[in-house]
Amino acid sequence: MASTKTIQIVKQTEPVLAKYKEDITSTFYKNLFEQHPELKDIFNMTHQANGLQAKVLANAIFHYSKYIDQLEMLSGAVEQIAQKHASLAISPEMYDIVGAGLLEAIKEVLGEAATPEIIEAWAEAYGDLAGIFIQREEQIYKDFEVKPGGWRGYKSYAVVKKEVESETITSFYLKPCDGKGCPEFLPGQYISVRVKGDAHSHTRNYSLSDSPGKDYLRISIKKEPAVKDFAQGVVSNYFHKEVEEGSLINLGIPSGEFTLKPGDKPVVLLSGGVGVTPLMSMLNALMEQGKRTVYFLHAAKNSGTHAFASHVRQLSDQSGLLKSYVFYDEPLEKDLCGKDYDYQGLVSETVLRSILPSVEMDFYFCGPTPFMQNILSILRELGVAESNIHYEFFGPSEELNAVPSVE
Numbered sequence: 001m002a003s004t005k006t007i008q009i010v011k012q013t014e015p016v017l018a019k020y021k022e023d024i025t026s027t028f029y030k031n032l033f034e035q036h037p038e039l040k041d042i043f044n045m046t047h048q049a050n051g052l053q054a055k056v057l058a059n060a061i062f063h064y065s066k067y068i069d070q071l072e073m074l075s076g077a078v079e080q081i082a083q084k085h086a087s088l089a090i091s092p093e094m095y096d097i098v099g100a101g102l103l104e105a106i107k108e109v110l111g112e113a114a115t116p117e118i119i120e121a122w123a124e125a126y127g128d129l130a131g132i133f134i135q136r137e138e139q140i141y142k143d144f145e146v147k148p149g150g151w152r153g154y155k156s157y158a159v160v161k162k163e164v165e166s167e168t169i170t171s172f173y174l175k176p177c178d179g180k181g182c183p184e185f186l187p188g189q190y191i192s193v194r195v196k197g198d199a200h201s202h203t204r205n206y207s208l209s210d211s212p213g214k215d216y217l218r219i220s221i222k223k224e225p226a227v228k229d230f231a232q233g234v235v236s237n238y239f240h241k242e243v244e245e246g247s248l249i250n251l252g253i254p255s256g257e258f259t260l261k262p263g264d265k266p267v268v269l270l271s272g273g274v275g276v277t278p279l280m281s282m283l284n285a286l287m288e289q290g291k292r293t294v295y296f297l298h299a300a301k302n303s304g305t306h307a308f309a310s311h312v313r314q315l316s317d318q319s320g321l322l323k324s325y326v327f328y329d330e331p332l333e334k335d336l337c338g339k340d341y342d343y344q345g346l347v348s349e350t351v352l353r354s355i356l357p358s359v360e361m362d363f364y365f366c367g368p369t370p371f372m373q374n375i376l377s378i379l380r381e382l383g384v385a386e387s388n389i390h391y392e393f394f395g396p397s398e399e400l401n402a403v404p405s406v407e
Ligand SMILES: NC(=O)C1=CN([C@@H]2O[C@H](COP(=O)(O)OP(=O)(O)OC[C@H]3O[C@@H](n4cnc5c(N)ncnc54)[C@H](O)[C@@H]3O)[C@@H](O)[C@H]2O)C=CC1
Pocket: 222, 224, 272, 273, 274, 275, 276, 299, 300, 301, 302, 305, 327, 328, 329, 345, 346, 347, 366, 367, 368, 369, 370, 371, 372, 374, 392, 393, 394, 395, 406
């Protein structure tokens, strides 16, 4: 824990940080990639170009300054970030580079207002926080390394099957090149993938989309529209166009806390578009366990973008435990005369009320931001206990609470 004086100074700088936090973090990242271009291999450069990463870091620093004397308030956020770092194989040395860069950026943005006393306090505060992360991440690395099929850092896997799931989503089945078998993971976890690019490597996280315990790991990737200057779509297009059976891929360790919690309550899995991937892992695991009733609600534009349709239909035909509902908001002409979907439009509070006999269930959801905002506000409207609400959201959490329900 930081000294009383440091805590006092850091808390005093809170209003200034609130005002300049994004200037500080965008300055920080700009300098970081100029001085350490090798770090472009690790960071998602699309999130740099669109400012998402600067926003996320700004919020994290701001929350730290707010709760520096009540670190227990940050334990959830710390674990989430440590998991993300572990997936990217972040090492202790990187904290030194980031710490020095952040202090430089504070000086650059605040000018003379950043007195030596303030810089010293922030240096101590940063050092403490970095220590917490380094310790937790080392623990994650150690725990995973000794598991059957485990490793540290990145490991080479070969693509053994490529399977089209929809017009936009394709699955890749991966097996370890050393033949040692796949590690266990928790349904809902993601993995990082590192591929070589022209100027630097690119790293992205993808959810594992099948249940654990198989002799392969599966990721299912949506082909994102490519935006050249943003590096957007670089990795997904590479996978769709260039990766084939036999291609080698470097994988980080399975990470993340959006995982199926044990229990016997019925489970509601809600997904929008490619957000279906972590929920497919959960659905398959739940069906294999064969104990809990599952309500599986999937929203897609239409049959063209509807992934895993026949697999889910087959599961629900086989098991009385699975109730599946499909929503199309832009059905194709051919969809209108078929039976591939149950509801036209978006998932709404009225429909959820009519489907679910009770809200005493565990809710998991994942999808594009407006979908997430909508579902979160519906679940709150329905009175679902916060402890039963679980979601995976990649952006700043403020955005999730910003938009009201569609009803
Ligand atoms: N958890 C996260 O942060 C996730 C983020 N994404 C991002 O979202 C982008 C779009 O993903 P796609 O699979 O193309 O989804 P999409 O654009 O095809 O939308 C899927 C479904 O989400 C629902 N939806 C869309 N807008 C909505 C709104 N305003 N209110 C309620 N429901 C709405 C609709 O039912 C739609 O069919 C991805 O490119 C990815 O970057 C996707 C999945 C997870």
